[in-house]
Amino acid sequence: xxxxxxxxxxxxxxxxxxxxxxxxxxxxxVVLATAGQPAFGTxxxxxxxxxxxxxxxxPLVAWADDASITxxxxxxxxxxxxxxxxxxxxxxxxxRSRKFSIxxxxxxxxxxxxxxxxxxxxxxDSGLLAHRRExxxxxxxxxxxxxxxxASVTGIRSVNVPVFGEDGNAVLMLSLFGLPEHVSAxxxxxxxxxxxxxxxxxxxxxxxxxxxxE
Numbered sequence: 001x002x003x004x005x006x007x008x009x010x011x012x013x014x015x016x017x018x019x020x021x022x023x024x025x026x027x028x029x030v031v032l033a034t035a036g037q038p039a040f041g042t043x044x045x046x047x048x049x050x051x052x053x054x055x056x057x058x059p060l061v062a063w064a065d066d067a068s069i070t071x072x073x074x075x076x077x078x079x080x081x082x083x084x085x086x087x088x089x090x091x092x093x094x095x096r097s098r099k100f101s102i103x104x105x106x107x108x109x110x111x112x113x114x115x116x117x118x119x120x121x122x123x124x125d126s127g128l129l130a131h132r133r134e135x136x137x138x139x140x141x142x143x144x145x146x147x148x149x150x151a152s153v154t155g156i157r158s159v160n161v162p163v164f165g166e167d168g169n170a171v172l173m174l175s176l177f178g179l180p181e182h183v184s185a186x187x188x189x190x191x192x193x194x195x196x197x198x199x200x201x202x203x204x205x206x207x208x209x210x211x212x213x214e
Contacts, residue, residue, distance in 0.1 A: 019175070022172070031045065049116070057072070059095055104142045105142025105155065161174050164203050
């Protein structure tokens with residue numbers, strides 16, 4: 001994480017947004033470092049965690065092997081309905097093609113955060129766990145729109161890109177938070193392109209190789 005800090009600080013200052021580093025920690029997506037403050041909305045704190053399961057964390061699994069993708073899917077359900085399974089595969093393909101990930105559904109994410117905070121006080125509460133799963137399922141339509149236009153990015157929550165390890169798998173995810181609610185698709189692409197530059201710089205600091213598609 002330390003290797004990424006100068007770059008996320010520069011990116012956050014340049015864009016006037018919060019730049020976040022997160023990773024897979026025992027099946028959760030955990031925020032490891034942040035820089036800057038969001039232009040809109042509430043900052044994401046270090047230590048914030050959500051279950052790393054569909055549709056969350058696509059950049060961390062889009063370039064992974066089949067076993068890792070299956071494990072990601074199975075965290076949501078080991079008997080994923082065919083329609084949801086196809087939806088997962090489509091999200092992965094979209095991110096591989098687009099090179100970045102988009103999440104909208106800000107209100108649902110706030111509900112997910114509130115539910116996680118309650119679970120910290122009552123771990124294993126069956127009602128809260130069931131509600132969290134329901135919220136996550138409702139998020140499926142808020143991630144990786146097939147068509148990137150102004151309507152599909154309304155209420156955007158974050159833009160996310162991978163940082164690759166030497167084996168070609170994503171080891172970190174960089175995210176931008178606090179984008180304007182009514183940002184245009186063209187502006188989102190500009191944010192994503194700038195974040196990709198940061199991700200490639202961090203990848204180069206790690207091992208001087210960017211295995212993702214160019």
